[in-house]
Amino acid sequence: MMRNHAIRGRRRYLNVVNIGALIIVVLTTAPLYWMATASFKGTGEISADPPTLFPHHPTTGNYADAFGGNSLGRYFLNSVLVSVVSTVVVLALAFFAGYALARLPMRGRGPIMVSLLMISVFPCIAVVTPLYLLERSAGMLNSYQGLIVPYVAFNLPFSIWILRNYLLGVPRALEEAATVDGASPLRTVVSVILPLARPGLFTAGVFTFTATWAEFLMALTFNSEDAFRTVPVGMALFTSQYTVPYGTIFAGAMAATVPIAILVLVFRRSVISGMTSGAVKG
Template identity: 60%
Template sequence: MAVLTQERPGTTAAAPARRRSRRRGRSAPPGPWTWVAVAVVVLFVVLPILWMLDSSFKGPGSIGTTDILPHPLSTYNYVTAFGGNGSGDTSGRYILNSVIVAVCTTGLVLILGTLAGYALGRLPMRGKLLLLTVLLMISVFPAIAVIAPLFLIMKSINWLNSYQALILPYTAFNLPFAIWILRNYLMGIPREMEETGRIDGASPLRTLWSIILPQALPGLFTAGIFTFTACWTEFLMALSFNTDNNMRTIPVGLAQFGGQYSVPYGLYFATSCVAAIPIAVLVLVFRKSVVSGLTSGAVKG
């Protein structure tokens, strides 16, 4: 007697579909044209940096020549830029001003952004959507539209040519983006960890400091690096509010090097190389945390 087995409806038809789905889910290895495109993009990005570094070690008469490597190797541009030839420590002062402004702004943005992101992401409150919409509008608001009123305010309170004249506006313009990043990242942390702190009698601030923040370090690094970079490269407000040469930041200082009939390329290259070091170090050291913070904010918003 033949034994008949009854198959579940759709089993035979579903099996090939599942196999095709699995095959489609596997990523194909990159082809040769993909590597060619990657190489072109890398060269396009890296070659100007290498050219700037190479030219910074050339003497005044060697910049612009076809020599691939500087011969002889010269530190004239660095010595001149940082006051070794009696020109004054101009570039060093610009870098110091940028460091002070960027570090203070980043600290304020992280403190305020963490508190606001925690409140918007994990605490019950009304009007969250409206507040987030306002923050988004502020983050895309052009700075040039408020330069004139801000200048008048700074002048009326005698804040022109001071660090606070840049720190407070930079904080206001970078805070919305930091709040968005930190809110999205904090929302992805399991609430069971927060409930454990409440059971132990910890206050919301204590829970945030002891339990939530250690888990949110990638988001903090991401917001901090973006804020630091924005402050380090900002030009318009620094040009408008700090006109004293001793209070200028790197972007404005570089713009002041050139004269009407001469362009000191060597000073530009040397100062730009030194100014790029802090950003490069931050990105290299915290690159994994930045990627983690950005991807978390992208999928858990």
């Protein structure tokens, strides 16, 4: 009797969990579904009351307006260039810094890690004005490097934190074996440690790419020329004083979401592995 009661209780608990998970999934995917369907609707159908769940007259005109008349294609190229270069530089620096913090003997390791964590959550808006003045004096406004340099600086601390915690889980015996075989320290790091650190690198890379792809404040402040604008800033300028092209905005938002979605889907297992490894190692 008690066993049956326990089984029924467990089933009720699982049902509640499943219902809660279903509600969360619906709440999180509903805005994405609305954005995706609205990007194929005409202006009248987007503002229809009651709203339509499916496009009655699907059109690709919104995408044509976004990539044609509103230069979204140019903004995409700028975002890809800035995000990819920033991510590559961050990963290269974070890997060696994380390895040093995980393996090499040094004083003040604890304060360094705390400082990295504090810097990673520091609000960008607090330093955007002095950064603007520095970039103006250095002649870096309206340029790609004017975004890449601060993006690297802001994303490097958290990436170092991720990679350091991940590298703590790599057995030291592998390095010792490579050293016995005559490998130099640099050869050991590049040939032995680097391949094993791929999940951590993927995790840091996804976070960095996503953060730089979606960043708005610095991209708006440092670049005023249309040739260097990124996707978030370019889409913000779709609206005018008298019109709000909802269809074009939905199409641009949908196109901007696709690269991030593909990135997460492709590297989801590595990202989960890197995140869980960093969560259990200190």
